Amino acid sequence: MDFKILNKKNSREKNMIRQENYYAEVFKKPWGRMFYDLLFPQLLPNLTKDSKILSFGSGFGRTETFLMEQGFEVTGYEPDVEKLEMMSDQTFRQLTGTFDDFAETVKNEHYDVILIHNVLEYVPDRKVVLELLLPLLTDGGTLSIVKHSKYGSMIEMAAGRDNPQAALDVYENEVVASHNHGNILVYDDDWLTDFVANYKLKLQEKFGIRHFYGISQNAEIKETDNWYQPMLKLEQKVAKDQTLYPVARLHHLIFKKTKENLL
Secondary structure, three states, rough: OOOHHHHHHHHHHHHHHHHHHHHHHHOOOHHHHHHHHHHHHHHHHOOOOOOOOEEEEEOOHHHHEEEEEEEOOEEOOOOHHHEEEEEOOOOOEEOOOHHHHHHHHOOOOOEEEEEOOOOOOOOOHHHHHHHHHHHEEEEEEEEEEEEHHHHHHHHHHHHHHHOOOHHHHHHHOOEEOOOOOEEEEOOOHHHHHHHHHHOOEEEEEEEEOOOOOOOOOOOOOOOOOOHHHHHHHHHHHHHHOOOHHHHOOEEEEEEOOOOOOOO
């Protein structure tokens, strides 16, 4: 028996199980439902009728499918073929392949909206990604970035997952293992705001996503509307509360591209 082949098969099977579990979280579980119920109302007011949208790291395509259903022209890029294999009835333009393949495909294209949702924490060099994407944005265009927050991540690691060492690593800006996507390096909002200013992008709005949702570990109660609906209302109420913003699990930053140089 070739143990290399066996190990490769077992590794793929384990990865597919992990992907299936994550797919269920995104599409079927309250975790994903809460995220998108908060995200979409924050995003839609920043889009115009004829917006041409690029989503970098489109995953299972939930956001992209929703935006297509709203009438927008959407292109998604997702290099993880196993995620793409789990998608059905896809209606938007889907790109895959290596980063270099993607760069070659879009280098002469332009977009009114670029989405980078929960991606930059996982890439080896986020500067390289931004240096490719930001020049593709039209004047007056919108950049929507969803990212892990430092303090929100620490609370989830220490309290939600009983892993204070991981929380300490986040605090000290170290790489930690994520729940679904390998290693993660949380970065600061200020770094992002300063970097995109080089491309004439100015912060317009920022929202916290999931301040309280993850504190309770009672998975059963989260399946009930009696819990979910008041929690959704609470999260919506505090989404723009700047006092609570640092401890939100995720930060949603919306930038607009201006004509003048911001530096």
